[in-house]
Amino acid sequence: MSNFHVAVIAFPFATHAGLLYGLVQRLANTLPNVTFTFFSTKNSNSSIFNSQNCYSNTNVKPYDVSDGVPKGHVLGGGLEEIIGLFFKSAKQNIDNAMISAENDSGKKITCVIADAFMWFTSDMAEECNVNWIPVWTSAAGSLSVHVDTDLIRENVGIQGIDGREDEVLNFIAGISEVRLGDLPGGVVSGDLKSPFSMMLHKMGKTIGKGKAISINSFEELDPQMVQYLKSKFNNILNVGPFNLTSPPPLANVVDKYDCIEWLNHQEPNSVAYIGFGTVATPPPNELEAMAQALEDKKIPFLWSIKENFMSHFPKGFLEKTSEYGKVVPWVPQVQVLEHSAVGVFINHSGWNSVLESIASGVPIICRPFFGDHHLNAWMVEKVWKIGVKIEGGVFTKSGTIDALEFVLSKNKEELKEQIGMYKELALKAVGTSGSSTQNFNNLVEIITSC
Template identity: 30%
Template sequence: MTCLPRKQHLQFRGPIVHYIFLLLYNWLLHFRLNIQTHFRAKLQSLEQKMEKGQLRAYKAHCLILPYPSQGHINPMLQFAKLLDHKEVRVTLVTTRFLYKTMHSSGSSCAAWETISDGFDDTGKGDTNIDIYLERFRQVGSKTLAKLLEKLSNSGSPVDCVVYDAFMPWPLDVAKKLGIAGAVFFTQSCAVDNVYYHVHRGLLKLPLADGQSQILLPGLPALDPLDLPSFVSDCGSCPAVYRMLVGQLSNVDKADWVLCNTFYDLEEQVVDWMAKLWRLRTVGPTIPSNYLNKRLKDDKEYSVNLFKSDNDACIKWLNERPKGSVAYVSFGSLAELEDEQMEELAWGLRRSKSSFLWVVRESEATKVPKGFIEETSEKGLVVSWCPQMEVLAHEAVGCFVTHCGWNSTLEALSLGVPMVALPQWSDQHTNAKYIMDVWEVGVRAPTDEKGVVRQVLVKQCISEVMEGERGKEIQKNAAKWKELARKAVDEGGSSDKNIDEFIAKLQTQS
């Protein structure tokens, strides 16, 4: 091969270098344009996500763990929505079995995670409550700790575990990992106060024979039958009694005590209990659409363990005059005796009012034979319904209720008068307040067997929906509705308490 002279070689190399330089320049220019396009697209994507609320700067991260039942999930899920609205990241936690059985409307306020209660495949079923709670404590503690570690390792550590008072053990798990803990009470402060005095031995049980009144700080004078049923009759269900009193077992170690109530509703007892702990009222935790509409499209709790025919209920109500319907429901757990169910049914038939009666599938066989057909022109019986939407409907004139705390708060928040038929647990204390303290309803008297007879069912509905006393009750109901709205509105007592809770989390995180 003949080599070119050096001069010719340099002359030949010049165009090649220039050509390579042009190629490199064009490549760099193209690369720069690609980078600009890529980052512009990324920026647009981030902006779109921020507009949709998919990407946010959070003030803190709360893990919320309700006891696995409808009445406990609802208020704590609603609290989660309020935190999310105030720019707190929320992780909701339930058991693996319950997660598989939930009916969700697709609420996007929080991510769901699961832990084990030891009954992942079958649920607790008829398992003894003592056995279930102990198994849940053992297995739940381990799986909750793993979940908290997973969230920490993913770059989003939890700042506070908000746990249901029915399960004290999540606080122990949180403390071991250096995380703050806030206990969330889903019953009234009045009831919590009773359990506190029992737990501390300040209210001696069983009650003395002939004891006519119980005097506790912050509460009105209570008759024995005004106390929670597991206190007035502490031997009726020892396992549940231990669980309810056990709510206070480690409450002194909690960083916060949050209560689903509002200050004006229970002012005296809240003031007294706030001397013991950092207690704050954060309720009523019900969908915002029925209070102040601060949360967009917040019309329901978003999670149900029961299926309901919403359209049929509302269509039926739409055909009824204003204030003409007695809405009857005993919640997700209460079970009426056959005799009480029959008396209630015939009382509704004898009443002048139309009625919408929720009878869960598990209770359906207790409805008297032929009753549904005989009353089809004035009544509708369903297995479940959208309670908030029903209570808000103008056709509803009163709520015949078991006085569960969620139902009581919902009726108060919507200004619906009540006929109280308490069955068990905290419901007797709530009924006392409904009739004698808040004066928003009447308590149906029972006979020596503890049954409300049909004539009294009819009489109580008539008393609330008609006559002079009914007008006074309706006026009081409207007053509490307004006070509930003010509590959760911007600057209201519950709203300020939630803001304070968040601010403290920010300083510690």
């Protein structure tokens, strides 16, 4: 087994690389004699290996890959441009890096594990005559939608969906029904020719080549969807939620703003915790509307928001709400969500946030932005019934008040009971004989049989 060498190829943007790294650390713990080389950009590797090295294994090695930005090039198109430049030269750059890593280690690559977004790595694994294992870091439902993109486009058309957002589709396997406007961007809406949309389309058409497909979820959350995917592909392995199976270390987490101490003085299930992802902060008018709602109803709240966005709060907001609210630039989110005082998590319905809510048993108020956010919000409200989507998809003062009253008073017990049920299913799935644990063991077998 000491000759096994697994190439791990990350998508170096947003939270993807960190999630894949967590899974690889778990694999490395189980397979201490296997070498794992983690290919990502210098910025991505630097961030991951520096911030999470307190649980780093010696058999996981970072290997830097070019970000594809030409020397002297001035970036001006945002994340879309950066991703486009990366993909333009990614295959050649990763190919070269893999050859170098083989020479440096003296070990041939025996298996390729890759973020599913890196669809072209299936060809690289084929060229090396080794197994390819794509990892889908989001929900089974969004994966299925991308797999069936051509079918959806044939039925819906690709001439734009303006004015048709509220149409309900009932032909997507594994999802009884879904609102057309809540499908992930790039399927039938947005720029279908953008690098990101084309990447997702190619990924959906390629992922079936995998010897196994690992998913950051648990079977009991989406049983119909899992059955559908199993009918199409071999070795569909829900090995998550990653936040439970390979959580980031908490030993060095310092609650520097005394959030837990503040929560200790609040009533059970009374606090609205507000926290959005690093790339999904609401615009100024929505921040103002949320603040007005919290101040008007005097709802206890803990709000994690960068200091440069606090200028959008109404004048005097921080002073007027100081007795029942706390605004800080950072919180220890896992500990906050697990605190008994927290009654709702207001977020962007990114998959990590949804899973963290489930693991903590805290209902959700969703304000989706892009990608899979809208589909996740639909599932949260309509299928799993563990929260609500903000009315109209954007924060207004009245809509925020309605959502808070719905979650914190009118339906508090019902929502808590429903998400508590999924929490128990998640904990069981990652237990000793749970479905996710068994799937992980199957993944280990596949890696070591390469």
